[in-house]
Every structure is written in structure tokens, then in C-alpha cells.
Amino acid sequence: MSANPQVERFEAAGPLPAATGESPVWRAAEQALYWVDIPAKKIVRGSLETGKRSEWQLPEQVACIAFDRNGTVLAGCETALFAVTLAAAADTGASAGEPLTASLRKLAAPEFPHPGMRFNDGRCDRQGRFWSGTMVMDMAAAIPGGALYRFDEKGTLSAPVVDALITQNGLGWSPDGATMYLSDSHPQRRLIWAFDYDVATGEPRNRRVFADLNHYVGRPDGAAVDADGCYWICANDAGQLLRFTPQGKLDRQIAVPAIKPAMCAFGGRDLDTLFVTSIRPGSGATEHDGQVFALRPGVKGLPEPEYAGQL
Structure with a gap:
């Protein structure tokens, strides 16, 4: 296992940085990585x-995505969860022309307790x-109005399962599915929790602090779990990837060129490649901020699960 693997740009992402690159998802059948640029309202594919890039323009901000078995996207956006059908991406790429089209169908929406809210990590x-x-969305307000929801295979959106979150992030599951991870990346929180997870019912229980990043570096943003059951978290504002063992012990720390790594995914x-999206800060940005990176950390990941229902 390489202690300091080489971190390179994912060339298929193209030269244009994202404002907020999030939710990387590897599609093995296509040998392609998908991700989103939240404020640009785009889903992107490399x-x-x-080595070609394609992108789809949505009518509202899109923060997280998953796929069903038919290739339809389940997207958490500003106002609701949507089923998104993407126009076919010709691998000639679309970066030099207009974005491809996407059609949206609303699936479910919670009652937002405050104005100016949206979905985030999922x-x-x-x-x-x-x-x-x-x-x-106004992180400076530090309003704990966020909540975590479950959208089951029958198409039912739950009531809030975890509430009082400021900036929900860091979702992940252990290889056997019996442990769920969740973080709050707000500067006032910087916490990662673990839950016992009932794989039959989808109910998390026994919430406890898994890692407190107030004792490490950065803020805990998006995450991935590797085949060994270790939890990789993007340390936003610190330009680092941190890996914690299932016992909550930090055992690896890898620097990335962007100061605000946002989410990682194996593909x-x-x-055996770890892809990392990043955010471009409002001031002091470098050529690396907002780019997608790739590294081989010496451990493999797990296939990203598809949505089990019918979209």
C-alpha cells in the first residue's frame, strides 16, 4: 500500500473547474465517472x-445522484428528489458545445422547515x-434545520430519520451494510457519527461519535468506504483525505492539490482508483481548485449500489 500515492487530474473532467464538484459515482458498465456541479445545475460525465466529457443542464441545483438498474438518475436537488433521464452522451464529448438535455420527474419532497434549503449529500x-x-444553503447562518431522509424501494420518503443537522454530509456504509456513517461538516460541528444499521428495515440506531475532526484537520465532507471497511473522508479546507479504520482510528492522511476536497468515490x-471532486473557493483559488483528481491508494473500493426501486 502506497503511503504517498501520486495524485493526478482526471483528464476526462476537462479543463474547466467546477464551482462545487460533488457526488462522484462510478458506472462500471460505462467505465465512466459521473459527478455534479451544484450551483452550475449540471450533471457531468467523464x-x-x-477521455471525453459530457454534461447535462438541469433547471435547478443538483447536489447528489444515484442510478437505478436502467440508468435513470435519482437526484437530490433544490426542491425535491427527481428521476432524471439523461439524453444519450455521445463519447465525442459535449464540452465544446451546448450541454445535453435532461428530463425530470418529481418523486418526493420533504417539508422544508426554513427557506433557502436544498438536498445535499446522498x-x-x-x-x-x-x-x-x-x-x-446559507452556511454562515449556522441553522440546524437539516435532516436525513430515506427514500425506499417502494418510492416512499420517510420522515426525518436524523434531524438538527447544519450541513449534512459523509454518508457511507460498511461492506456488510451493518454500520452507517454520517457527518456534519459545518465549522461548528466537524463530527462524524456511526450507527448500527438494520439492513432489513433500513433503521439506524445507537448513534455515537466515530471521529471528531476538531482533533484532526479540516471539515468532514463527502466519504467513501473501501473493501477493508475503512472510511475515507474529504477534509474540506485542509486539502487532505483521511482514512479511519472501522474502530475510528486515523491510519492514513493524503494531501490533494485542492484546498477543498468535497467527496470521493472508488472506481x-x-x-482501485479513488476519484476526488473539489470546490473552488470564492477567493484565492488556484488552478487545481474545482478539479477532479484520481489516485491509487493501494486498496480497492466496493461497487456503488444502485437504487432498488423502479423510477
């Missing part, structure tokens, strides 16, 4: 085979239920 559990949290032909 093909490993051709992904499927090992059984194919889609989980996503909400947040007040590549052998699931």
Missing part, C-alpha cells in the same frame, strides 16, 4: 475509455435504499 445503502440529507477498471 469517460475513462475515451447515496444508496447496500440494499438499494436512497438516503439524502437537507441543509440551509476504475479494478475499483
Whole structure:
């Protein structure tokens, strides 16, 4: 296992940085990485085979995505969860022309307790239920109005499962699905929690602090779990990736060129590449901020689960 793996740009992402690059998802059948640029209202695809980029323009901000078995996207956006059908991406790329079209169908929406809210981090559990949290977009207000929701295979959106979150993030599950991870990345929180997870019912219980980043560096943003059951978290504002063992011990720390790494995902032909999206800060940005990076940390990931329901 390489202690200091080489971190390179993912060339298929193209030269244009994202404002807020989030939710990378590897599609093995396409050998392609998908991700979003939240304020740009775009879903983006980079093909490993051709090195080409494609993008789709949505009518509102999109924060997180998952796929069903048919390739339809389940997206957490500003106002609701949507089923998104993406126009076919010709691997000639679309970066030089207009974005491709996407059609949206509303699936479900919570009652937002405050104005100016949207969905944030989200992904499927090992059984194919889609989980996503909400947040007040004005982070400076530090309003704990966010909550975590479950969208099950029957198409039912739960009541808030975890509430009083400021900036929900860090969703992940252990390889056997029996542990769920969740973080709050707000500067006033910087906490990662673990839960015992009932794989049959989709209910998390026994919430406890898994890692307190007030004792480390950065803020805990998006995450990935590797095949060894270790939890990788993007340390936003610190330009670092941190890996914690299932016991909550920090055992690896890898620097990335962007100061605000946002979320990571395993992919590549052998699931041995870790892709990292990033955020471009409002001031003092470098050429690396907002780019997508790739590294081989010496450990493999797990296939990203698809949504088990019918969209």
C-alpha cells in the first residue's frame, strides 16, 4: 500500500473547474465517472475509455445522484428528489458545445422547515435504499434545520430519520451494510457519527461519535468506504483525505492539490482508483481548485449500489 500515492487530474473532467464538484459515482458498465456541479445545475460525465466529457443542464441545483438498474438518475436537488433521464452522451464529448438535455420527474419532497434549503449529500445503502440529507444553503447562518431522509424501494420518503443537522454530509456504509456513517461538516460541528444499521428495515440506531475532526484537520465532507471497511473522508479546507479504520482510528492522511476536497468515490477498471471532486473557493483559488483528481491508494473500493426501486 502506497503511503504517498501520486495524485493526478482526471483528464476526462476537462479543463474547466467546477464551482462545487460533488457526488462522484462510478458506472462500471460505462467505465465512466459521473459527478455534479451544484450551483452550475449540471450533471457531468467523464469517460475513462475515451477521455471525453459530457454534461447535462438541469433547471435547478443538483447536489447528489444515484442510478437505478436502467440508468435513470435519482437526484437530490433544490426542491425535491427527481428521476432524471439523461439524453444519450455521445463519447465525442459535449464540452465544446451546448450541454445535453435532461428530463425530470418529481418523486418526493420533504417539508422544508426554513427557506433557502436544498438536498445535499446522498447515496444508496447496500440494499438499494436512497438516503439524502437537507441543509440551509446559507452556511454562515449556522441553522440546524437539516435532516436525513430515506427514500425506499417502494418510492416512499420517510420522515426525518436524523434531524438538527447544519450541513449534512459523509454518508457511507460498511461492506456488510451493518454500520452507517454520517457527518456534519459545518465549522461548528466537524463530527462524524456511526450507527448500527438494520439492513432489513433500513433503521439506524445507537448513534455515537466515530471521529471528531476538531482533533484532526479540516471539515468532514463527502466519504467513501473501501473493501477493508475503512472510511475515507474529504477534509474540506485542509486539502487532505483521511482514512479511519472501522474502530475510528486515523491510519492514513493524503494531501490533494485542492484546498477543498468535497467527496470521493472508488472506481476504475479494478475499483482501485479513488476519484476526488473539489470546490473552488470564492477567493484565492488556484488552478487545481474545482478539479477532479484520481489516485491509487493501494486498496480497492466496493461497487456503488444502485437504487432498488423502479423510477
